[in-house]
Amino acid sequence: MAERVHLEKHHQDRREEGEKVTQEFPVEAISEAELQSETDRILDEIDEILEVSPELVVSTFIQRGGQ
Amino acid sequence: MSSGGRIISSEVEWGLRLYDNEDALSDIQPLSKELQSFLPEGVVSHEQYLSNGGSLLIDFGYHPEYSAAEFDSVEEATAGEMAGEVVTNHSLSGFVxxxxxxxxxxxxxxxxxxxxxxxxxxxxxxxxAGKIRIAEDVLGTLALHFATRNIYAGAGFVDQYPDDEPVFRVAQKQLNLNVDFSAATTGEDHKAVVNLRNQAHADNKRFLRLHMTSGDAHMSPWAMRMTFGTTSLVIKMIERGYELDHLEPRFMYANLAKMVARDLTLAEKYTTVTGESILPVDAQEALVEIGELLDDDGLLNEEEQWVLKEWRYTVDTLRSNPRSLSDRCEWMLKQDFVEKHIGRLRQEAPQTKHALAAARHIDMLWDEFSEDGIGLKLRSSIWKPWMPRQETIDHLVTNPPASTRARVRGLIVKNHTESISKMSWDRVEFDSATIQLPNPYQSELGSLV
Incomplete structure (x- = not known):
C-alpha cells in the first residue's frame, strides 16, 4: 500500500501496567486507485470460492432471531 | 491502576452454522454444554466466565455469545472484542x-x-449514577446518535427486492427497530433504538451501565473505534447537561433509523419536532460541535480528542466527498465489493439470474471467520492502520485487562476455579466467603489474586 499522511495524534495502548505505547492513525483517505486495486486483489484471491454456486452457500443462512 | 476512562465492553452474538459429514445443517443445541471445553490454551473457565475477564455461552436463539471484559479505553475495548473473536473461533473449531x-x-x-x-x-x-439516569426523558440525545450514526458506523448488508434483485442497505439491525425506548431485548415488537435495561452489575448507587442493543457488529477496526468512541462522547455530553432534543424527529427515532439504513445517498432529510428539515449528518455535526465545546473546556482526554478529530473529519467528508471514506467506513467498502463482483459477473453473463445470490455470497464472506473471510483480509491490508496492535489482542485472549475489576474476576477464575461455588460479573462466592466487586474500576484484591 502507498504511504499515507499520518496525523500526529498519540493513542495509548496499555499492554502492561505502567507501560505506555503510542499508536498513530491515518487521517487522510487512501486514493481511489489504491482502493480499487486492493478490492480487485482480494476478489481475485477468493475467485475460486466465488465460482462455487452461490445459491448452495447462501441458501442455508437462516438463523433464529436473538436479542 | 485504572486510567479512569469510561468503562466500555461489547457483547457479540454470532451467526453460526454447523455442517455434518454430508454437508447438511446440524443442530447447534449440543454446543450449549461443550462450548467452554475447547478454549484456547491458557484460558480457564468457571461456567461461562473466563480467566481473561470475558464470558462465553450459548444465548437466546442458540447464538454463541462472547461478552468482553470491562475495559477503560476505546483502544482496549476494540482489542478485547477482537480477542473474543479468537476465543470463540478456537472454541468452535475445537468442538467441530x-x-x-x-x-x-x-x-x-x-x-x-x-x-x-x-x-x-x-x-x-x-x-x-449521579450524572445520568436510564430514562426516556434524559436519553433523547443518545437516541438521536443511534438513529443517525450509521451513516458512518453501519455494517451494511445485501437485501432483496421482490424481483430478486439485490439491493444494498447501510445498516443491518436498524431496519428491525420498531420502538424508540424499551427495556426488552427479545421479541420482534420490542427492538428499541435505546435500550432501557437498568442492570448495573455494580453498586447501583454509584454506577450505571448503559446497555445499547441497536448497533451493528463490525469487522472494520475504524468502525469499532468510532462506535465506542463517539457513543462514549455522547454520554459525556448528556452527563454534562447538553441535549439536542430540538433535533428529535417528528415521527419516532426508530423511523429515522430505518430511513438512514435505506438511504445510500445520505441525502434524505427528516423533519424535526420543531418543523426543521435536516440531514442525518446535520444531527451528527451538532453532536461534534458539542464535543468541541467539551474539548475547549479541557474535558477530553487524549483518546477522546482523537475520536473527536476523526468524527469532525468524517462529518465534513460525508458532506464533501463521502465515498472517499470507503477505506474506513464498513458499509461503503462492502458496497464497493458487492458492486464490483456483480459487475464482473454481468460482464461474463449479462442475463445472469444469480446476481442476488452472488451479492449475498460477498455479504456472507465479508464477516466470515475463515481463510476466505473478506473482512479478515482487509484487516491485513486497507484497514491495517486502524488495527490494535496484534500483541495487545493476543495478550487479551489469555489475560484480563489490568485496570478494571475484570482483572480480579479473571485471576480468581484462573487460580481458584475449582473452589468457586457461584459467580456473576460483580460477585464471586466460595463456600466460606463471598467477594463483592461493586466497583468496575477495582483492579486489586490483595493476596487472593
Whole structure:
C-alpha cells in the first residue's frame, strides 16, 4: 500500500501496567486507485470460492432471531 | 491502576452454522454444554466466565455469545472484542474437530440473516449514577446518535427486492427497530433504538451501565473505534447537561433509523419536532460541535480528542466527498465489493439470474471467520492502520485487562476455579466467603489474586 499522511495524534495502548505505547492513525483517505486495486486483489484471491454456486452457500443462512 | 476512562465492553452474538459429514445443517443445541471445553490454551473457565475477564455461552436463539471484559479505553475495548473473536473461533473449531458427526462450521460476525431475522451486538458503557439516569426523558440525545450514526458506523448488508434483485442497505439491525425506548431485548415488537435495561452489575448507587442493543457488529477496526468512541462522547455530553432534543424527529427515532439504513445517498432529510428539515449528518455535526465545546473546556482526554478529530473529519467528508471514506467506513467498502463482483459477473453473463445470490455470497464472506473471510483480509491490508496492535489482542485472549475489576474476576477464575461455588460479573462466592466487586474500576484484591 502507498504511504499515507499520518496525523500526529498519540493513542495509548496499555499492554502492561505502567507501560505506555503510542499508536498513530491515518487521517487522510487512501486514493481511489489504491482502493480499487486492493478490492480487485482480494476478489481475485477468493475467485475460486466465488465460482462455487452461490445459491448452495447462501441458501442455508437462516438463523433464529436473538436479542 | 485504572486510567479512569469510561468503562466500555461489547457483547457479540454470532451467526453460526454447523455442517455434518454430508454437508447438511446440524443442530447447534449440543454446543450449549461443550462450548467452554475447547478454549484456547491458557484460558480457564468457571461456567461461562473466563480467566481473561470475558464470558462465553450459548444465548437466546442458540447464538454463541462472547461478552468482553470491562475495559477503560476505546483502544482496549476494540482489542478485547477482537480477542473474543479468537476465543470463540478456537472454541468452535475445537468442538467441530472433536465431534465425528460434524465436518465444518461457518461463523459470521453480523446481526442479520437473509430473511430478516436479527440478533444482538450489544455495547455497554459505564456512567456515574449521579450524572445520568436510564430514562426516556434524559436519553433523547443518545437516541438521536443511534438513529443517525450509521451513516458512518453501519455494517451494511445485501437485501432483496421482490424481483430478486439485490439491493444494498447501510445498516443491518436498524431496519428491525420498531420502538424508540424499551427495556426488552427479545421479541420482534420490542427492538428499541435505546435500550432501557437498568442492570448495573455494580453498586447501583454509584454506577450505571448503559446497555445499547441497536448497533451493528463490525469487522472494520475504524468502525469499532468510532462506535465506542463517539457513543462514549455522547454520554459525556448528556452527563454534562447538553441535549439536542430540538433535533428529535417528528415521527419516532426508530423511523429515522430505518430511513438512514435505506438511504445510500445520505441525502434524505427528516423533519424535526420543531418543523426543521435536516440531514442525518446535520444531527451528527451538532453532536461534534458539542464535543468541541467539551474539548475547549479541557474535558477530553487524549483518546477522546482523537475520536473527536476523526468524527469532525468524517462529518465534513460525508458532506464533501463521502465515498472517499470507503477505506474506513464498513458499509461503503462492502458496497464497493458487492458492486464490483456483480459487475464482473454481468460482464461474463449479462442475463445472469444469480446476481442476488452472488451479492449475498460477498455479504456472507465479508464477516466470515475463515481463510476466505473478506473482512479478515482487509484487516491485513486497507484497514491495517486502524488495527490494535496484534500483541495487545493476543495478550487479551489469555489475560484480563489490568485496570478494571475484570482483572480480579479473571485471576480468581484462573487460580481458584475449582473452589468457586457461584459467580456473576460483580460477585464471586466460595463456600466460606463471598467477594463483592461493586466497583468496575477495582483492579486489586490483595493476596487472593
Amino acid at each position: 474437530a472433536a465431534n465425528p458427526k460434524l465436518s465444518s462450521f461457518r461463523q459470521n460476525k453480523r446481526v442479520r440473516d437473509h430473511i430478516g431475522n436479527t440478533w444482538g451486538y450489544h455495547e455497554n458503557y459505564g456512567a456515574q
